[in-house]
Amino acid sequence: MLKGCSTILFVALLCFVCTIAKAQNTDKSFVWGINGHPLTQRDYSNNWDEQISALNDLKLSSYRLDVLLDPDGYAKKEQSFVKILNDLKKNNIAALPAVMQSGLNSADIDSIYQKGYKQGMNFGTRYGDYLSVVEVNNEGDNKIRLRNKPGKIKDGEYDTVKAKKFIAGIKGFIDGLKAAKPNVKVTLSVSFTHFYYLQLLKDNEVNYDIIGYHWYSNMGDIINVKPAFGNVLSYISKRFNKTIWITEFNYFKGT
Numbered sequence: 001m002l003k004g005c006s007t008i009l010f011v012a013l014l015c016f017v018c019t020i021a022k023a024q025n026t027d028k029s030f031v032w033g034i035n036g037h038p039l040t041q042r043d044y045s046n047n048w049d050e051q052i053s054a055l056n057d058l059k060l061s062s063y064r065l066d067v068l069l070d071p072d073g074y075a076k077k078e079q080s081f082v083k084i085l086n087d088l089k090k091n092n093i094a095a096l097p098a099v100m101q102s103g104l105n106s107a108d109i110d111s112i113y114q115k116g117y118k119q120g121m122n123f124g125t126r127y128g129d130y131l132s133v134v135e136v137n138n139e140g141d142n143k144i145r146l147r148n149k150p151g152k153i154k155d156g157e158y159d160t161v162k163a164k165k166f167i168a169g170i171k172g173f174i175d176g177l178k179a180a181k182p183n184v185k186v187t188l189s190v191s192f193t194h195f196y197y198l199q200l201l202k203d204n205e206v207n208y209d210i211i212g213y214h215w216y217s218n219m220g221d222i223i224n225v226k227p228a229f230g231n232v233l234s235y236i237s238k239r240f241n242k243t244i245w246i247t248e249f250n251y252f253k254g255t
Contacts, residue, residue, distance in 0.1 A: 033062030033096065035248065038084055039077050040066050048087070055093055063088055064096040064247060066138065071103025073119030073173070074126060085130040096247070098135040098189070099123065104169040112165055116172025123173075124180030134177060135187045135212060135247070136170050141197035163200055171206045178207065185209040189247055192219050193229060198240050211236060212247035219252075 036051060038044040044051070055063060065084070068076045075081040081097075088095045101119060104112050123134075137143070144163040174186050187210035190197050198211065213233070215222050223231040233244055 031062050031094075031245075032058070032060045033064060033094075033247075034058075034060050035064045037066055039075075039080055040068065048084070052087055052091055052093075056091060060093065062094045062096055064098060064135070067097045067099050069099050069101055069119065069123065071115075071119075073101075073122035073176075081127075085127065089130060094133070095131060096133055096135060096187075097127075097131065098138045099173075100137060101169055101173060104165070109164055109168045112168040113172040116169040117176035117179075118172075120173035120176025120178075121180045122176075124177040124184060128177070128181030128184055131181075131184055133185045133187055133210065135189060136173050136177075136208075137166075137188070139189050139191050139214060140166060140170065141190045141194035144197070145194065158196060158200070167200060167204050167206060171204060174207050187212040187245060187247065189214055191215070191248075193225065193232060195236065195239070198236060202240060209243065211240065211242045211244045213244055214248035215246065216248075216250055216252045 034055070036044050038048055038051070067081060070076050085095050101116065103119075104115055106112050106115070120136075144166050145158050170188070177184060177186065186208040188201065188206070188208045189212035191214040201208065213222075213236075220226075222233060225232050229235050236242075237244055
């Protein structure tokens with residue numbers, strides 16, 4: 001999926017995904033989607049009908065949007081969020097909300113988990129009928145990594161205390177969501193070669209379904225990453241045995 005909503009960007013995505021398909025010798029179909037911010041950025045908040053028209057014109061079938069939640073797990077701009085969900089459903093466009101948790105400030109890991117569980121349960125109960133996939137938070141790897149470490153591949157490159165709290169909140173939310181709506185799948189996003197974040201999720205038995213991969217032009221060629229990984233999509237697929245979606249792709253600092 002792409003930042004923004006233009007024909008030029010869509011063509012770029014088309015070429016990019018076809019390149020991956022060719023490299024991996026697969027003829028699986030792809031779900032075309034785009035990113036937008038109708039609940040969090042002014043440029044997207046006053047032209048919703050135009051966005052729907054553009055999505056239909058480009059024949060996109062998925063719309064990823066960030067959704068800020070209150071401490072109980074409900075959308076802060078609930079009326080607008082529900083309208084978006086209804087409008088997308090009417091146009092046969094799947095909503096992919098990236099929900100941003102709040103209110104998880106406890107020092108106790110179990111308390112954070114329980115609070116996250118309640119949030120997930122409430123979110124799933126209220127909005128789950130509209131959704132088939134939910135993303136919990138965005139790029140958790142970048143929220144817990146140590147900024148002065150370049151690779152983000154090993155345990156020493158992450159803030160382990162922050163990681164335990166962050167992952168407890170995510171795990172709780174997912175478990176609560178799946179208790180309310182067992183058929184809703186969950187994607188968690190990761191960027192570049194921050195593989196250790198995925199290992200932390202595995203070690204903590206986080207019950208998610210899809211790796212949402214984020215890759216920008218400054219990161220190089222996703223199917224030929226040096227020095228040792230080569231095709232990172234194949235690498236993480238074999239290592240973590242998860243479905244992979246590319247949920248962000250674009251030029252770095254520009255379009």
